[in-house]
């Protein structure tokens with residue numbers, strides 16, 4: 397009997413929705429596959445009612461685009477697909493065309509770890525429409541989830557006010573890739589380490605761990621369990637104290653700590669995993685301090701999230717290390733980021749760009765036309781506002797932004813503000829031109845970016861709204877296109 401293994405699918409061209417292939421077929425069949433197009437990937441609403449979002453997922457997007465090729469196995473599978481008349485969905489000549497298919501376009505993207513806001517392009521893809529279309533689903537999959545988890549982690553780490561947060565999510569994550577991608581994103585968002593050993597091996601994230609209740613329960617009594625653990629792992633001694641009676645557990649941990657000290661080691665600390673974490677941590681701290689273990693850290697876990705951590709901090713909890721699993725890696729209170737991928741311009745090669753909008757009843761949902769870039773203004777080291785503009789038509793030195801939801805709200809960026817464009821070149825003509833940063837650099841970037849954000853924007857509850865607007869020319873273009881598409885004279 398063979399076990400059904402699950403190979404890694406990250407790089408498959410079939411990591412897509414069928415409709416991308418049906419449209420690709422349509423473009424090919426109608427001779428429009430090589431029409432040039434610009435697509436943007438963006439989200440309309442920050443997750444968790446957060447005042448900011450942390451971009452992540454670009455590394456997977458790069459790998460997927462670089463390896464975009466249909467091999468014999470994928471093509472034979474596609475040949476098996478049939479339409480409602482039982483005949484092949486894709487004709488053989490199209491599959492032959494796919495055999496030589498490669499990504500040849502330009503990509504500009506916001507580096508991972510960048511603070512981003514609703515409606516800003518996170519990624520822009522320009523090239524033959526068939527290529528942009530085929531890339532949509534995979535790009536959304538990578539960027540939506542990873543951005544979501546990096547943001548959740550950043551919020552949790554903000555709540556912990558610089559105290560280390562350990563990501564403990566593997567056992568409760570949404571599958572294998574959900575766990576791995578979450579560990580990487582959580583690290584970008586600021587977590588100090590993960591319990592996920594595979595993520596440690598694959599991404600080089602520091603791994604950390606204590607012990608479970610099963611260890612204590614496997615002994616006749618708790619004191620014996622701690623002593624055995626101390627002897628077995630004298631250099632990693634965090635004792636889980638809540639299996640029977642938490643404060644008694646702390647006293648037994650102290651006894652094991654004394655043994656460790658007598659034998660040339662130092663107890664790292666204790667872990668609390670149930671009960672009133674504020675009360676128990678304060679009492680445990682007293683016991684540890686009085687026994688001469690002021691440096692022993694108190695680790696807490698048990699369904700923590702940013703709100704519980706903030707509340708525990710407010711209650712004066714004496715917790716120095718936070719273990720967070722389920723609510724982090726599943727983004728429990730908002731399990732998906734609604735990032736979308738919209739067509740914004742097309743042209744026949746060599747012709748003029750035709751800008752596009754997708755209409756909606758809700759004006760906030762009307763997409764932005766153009767070849768978009770986002771420009772961030774910084775003053776005195778602090779981010780003060782972002783402008784979305786059309787690179788094809790940007791008048792020089794424009795510093796005014798218009799709120800797309802309310803034309804009367806306008807803001808002029810000061811002349812001495814420093815301006816930086818968020819999208820950077822990643823692919824040119826299908827060639828990678830981006831020196832991808834290390835995971836450590838990405839994590840440091842997220843930290844540095846958060847430090848430049850006004851404190852009110854980082855507030856958990858009703859955060860201050862960071863100003864993001866359209867350059868006036870783009871606002872006008874959008875308005876004209878909306879009128880045109882609504883057939884208003």
Ligand SMILES: Nc1ncnc2c1ncn2[C@@H]1O[C@H](COP(=O)(O)OP(=O)(O)OP(=O)(O)O)[C@@H](O)[C@H]1O
Pocket residue numbers: 669670671672673674675697698699700704707708711
């Ligand atoms: N002082 C506190 N303030 C706010 N929330 C807390 C406090 N102490 C613990 N919590 C949180 O309250 C929830 C308590 O969970 P739960 O009702 O499962 O209790 P428990 O102590 O884990 O019980 P059990 O013994 O069944 O594991 C957890 O999410 C925990 O993080």
Ligand SMILES: O=P(O)(O)OC[C@H]1O[C@H](OP(=O)(O)OP(=O)(O)O)[C@H](O)[C@@H]1O
Pocket residue numbers: 564565567568607608609610669697698699700719720721722723
């Ligand atoms: O609560 P989370 O944020 O998801 O963090 C991970 C949880 O996983 C473990 O519990 P579990 O009951 O699975 O095992 P245990 O016997 O080691 O406590 C651990 O004790 C945490 O409570």
Ligand SMILES: O=C(O)c1cccnc1
Pocket residue numbers: 564565591604605606607667697719721
């Ligand atoms: O090391 C730990 O304490 C740990 C690891 C995974 C899940 N919960 C706790």
